[in-house]
Amino acid sequence: MMDLTVEYAGEYFSLDTDEPFYVGRQGDLELDDNLFLHRQFLEISNADGLWWLSNVGARLTATVTDSSGGVNAWLAPGARLPIVFEQTTVVFTAGPTTYELTIHMKGPAFRIAPRDSSDDGESTIGHVPLTASQKLLILSLAEPVLRREGTGTSEIPSSAQAAERLGWTSTRFNRKLDNVCDKFDRIGVQGMRGGQGRLATNRRARLVEHAVSSRLVTRDDLALLDAVAAGGDDADA
Structure with a gap:
């Protein structure tokens, strides 16, 4: 199992392969007292030889992307995604507040090829x-x-x-x-x-x-x- 670290607001949390890691109003990563935020919103756990990011909330969604922005997914309540990139960014909003955290994986399963530099994205x-x-x-x-x-x-x-x-x-x-x-x-x-x-x-x-x-x-x-x-x-x- 590859090592996983969660980064949020300058803090780093190393994950235990035997215990799920929870993000929300309460849990391993307690964000703040925002009542729009679920007590436990995201779960990071391992199963079947992979790390998984799961939305265990009932209402909120999250946007999940690799470090290049080339892979972008919508994580709805009840859904889960495998964590396979060296750096995965998770962005979500509860009420008027937007949160961003980064998941770092040592020795990722997949790497994204660089984008074509001729496309500047302006048009x-x-x-x-x-x-x-x-x-x-x-x-x-x-x-x-x-x-x-x-x-x-x-x-x-x-x-x-x-x-x-x-x-x-x-x-x-x-x-x-x-x-x-x-x-x-x-x-x-x-x-x-x-x-x-x-x-x-x-x-x-x-x-x-x-x-x-x-x-x-x-x-x-x-x-x-x-x-x-x-x-x-x-x-x-």
Whole structure:
């Protein structure tokens, strides 16, 4: 069995092969007193010669990706995934708070080949073209996560806060948010549509989880957001 370590907010936890490791409001990794978070949300355990990441919660989901962002999975309640990469990032949201932790494996079972450097990712996100203002919208929501150093927690801005950051009206922001979420929904990214029992906060959070974990927006892109906030032109009003 390969050694596994969980990293969260500068702390490292070495896992015991004989005992499951729990993440949540209570457990081996106690995140905080966020009442939106399950007492035990994620379980890391070994079985059949593999480490497994399981969602043992009833409502929340998690986004799981390898270090390159080339593999991206949605971990729903009751689902589990094998941990096979050298570095696995897990991002999830409970209420207004987004959490990120990293699972490190010594001697991984699989390695991801580097992406083609000729594709800079600027023209297409998830095979869906985005306008400049649509990318700015994603950045305005993902900014706290991208500015955070390492793993840990961050707050997802409200639509009103993000609109103010961009200098947009709430009507314009919400219209573009609808368009962006519809685009991702059409290519199969789950959690992008609202509806009964799905609050707008969840949709914004899911958009941030997908964009950040897939490396669709990065810390370097924040320069675009800063330029607009300083009075620049977002190109496609």
